[in-house]
Amino acid sequence: MDHRQLAFLAALARERHFGRAAAACHVTQPTLSARLRGLEEELGVRLIRRGRRYEGLTPEGERVLGHARRILGEFEALRGELAPGAPLTGRLTLGVIPTALGALAEPLASLRATHPRLRVRLRELATPRLAQGLENGELDLVLGYLDAPAMAGFAHRPLHEEQPALLASPHHFRLPEAPDWASLGDYPLCLLTPEMHNRQLLAARLQAQGESPGEAPTAPLNESLEPQLEANSIAALLALVGAGLGVGVLPEDCLPATASGIRARRLPGPGDRVGLLWRPQRPRSRLLEEVLAAWPASS
Numbered sequence: 001m002d003h004r005q006l007a008f009l010a011a012l013a014r015e016r017h018f019g020r021a022a023a024a025c026h027v028t029q030p031t032l033s034a035r036l037r038g039l040e041e042e043l044g045v046r047l048i049r050r051g052r053r054y055e056g057l058t059p060e061g062e063r064v065l066g067h068a069r070r071i072l073g074e075f076e077a078l079r080g081e082l083a084p085g086a087p088l089t090g091r092l093t094l095g096v097i098p099t100a101l102g103a104l105a106e107p108l109a110s111l112r113a114t115h116p117r118l119r120v121r122l123r124e125l126a127t128p129r130l131a132q133g134l135e136n137g138e139l140d141l142v143l144g145y146l147d148a149p150a151m152a153g154f155a156h157r158p159l160h161e162e163q164p165a166l167l168a169s170p171h172h173f174r175l176p177e178a179p180d181w182a183s184l185g186d187y188p189l190c191l192l193t194p195e196m197h198n199r200q201l202l203a204a205r206l207q208a209q210g211e212s213p214g215e216a217p218t219a220p221l222n223e224s225l226e227p228q229l230e231a232n233s234i235a236a237l238l239a240l241v242g243a244g245l246g247v248g249v250l251p252e253d254c255l256p257a258t259a260s261g262i263r264a265r266r267l268p269g270p271g272d273r274v275g276l277l278w279r280p281q282r283p284r285s286r287l288l289e290e291v292l293a294a295w296p297a298s299s
Helices: 003-015 018-024 029-043 059-082 098-103 105-114 127-136 181-186 197-209 234-242 286-294
Strands: 048-050 054-057 091-096 119-124 141-145 155-162 164-168 189-192 229-231 247-251 263-266 272-278
Touching (some): 003 018, 003 059, 018 029, 091 098, 091 127, 098 141, 164 197, 181 197, 189 234, 197 247, 234 247, 272 286
Parallel strands (some): 091 119, 189 229, 189 247
Antiparallel strands (some): 155 272, 164 263
């Protein structure tokens, strides 16, 4: 067994196609297939479900994949440690919650300026998938919610707080300058779908206020808080709000500067902590140290 075989397995799991995996590894497809069969023979288990095309990994293959990703990460870290003054190479796979995409540009530009040969792959995922990706080595680093239960046990650095706000098109809805949570009952709501962590944070806030979307409120409201429109995408939700189809509830910082025609009014109360998360490691790899150095401690 060598690290190239493990890299082939990781590429196949990522690309989900033998030809694309071979191209990503700069080898022919017969070479990749033969090396993976050799890995299966050496380990004495079938790792790949094969039909007329790639059909996924076996349970044993998934277990080996987790180890492969960790070994490959350690191998890249070793190469970096042996050349501490040289620019980083390889790939950084960064997971991010949808609401924090706007916070990536400046630190990634700084990192790329210092390490132009470092390739960066972004994965926009919901919080449970981010935690799973960190755990199994699919992700090197996550920009996400620090206090989400799924993130317990990971090392972290706080960056900022997301402040919830009402978002609306002023051509269709007039928002108060200082809305309170009861104001949500005055508008047709456009919300993220229930599996999104930001929607769950909203539900927890409303429950603390005595009201929850889709349930009978215990505090008097002008209208039911059942959302009129739902989406599992920030971009889609902003499009609905911009078209005047309702009022959204999102972190005010997720409103891009290019989103003309939408106004945000902050809601009262504390925000939600967002920061960087990674698997605990002692000592920290050079890659992690360089990424943390490129990221401002707070914003």
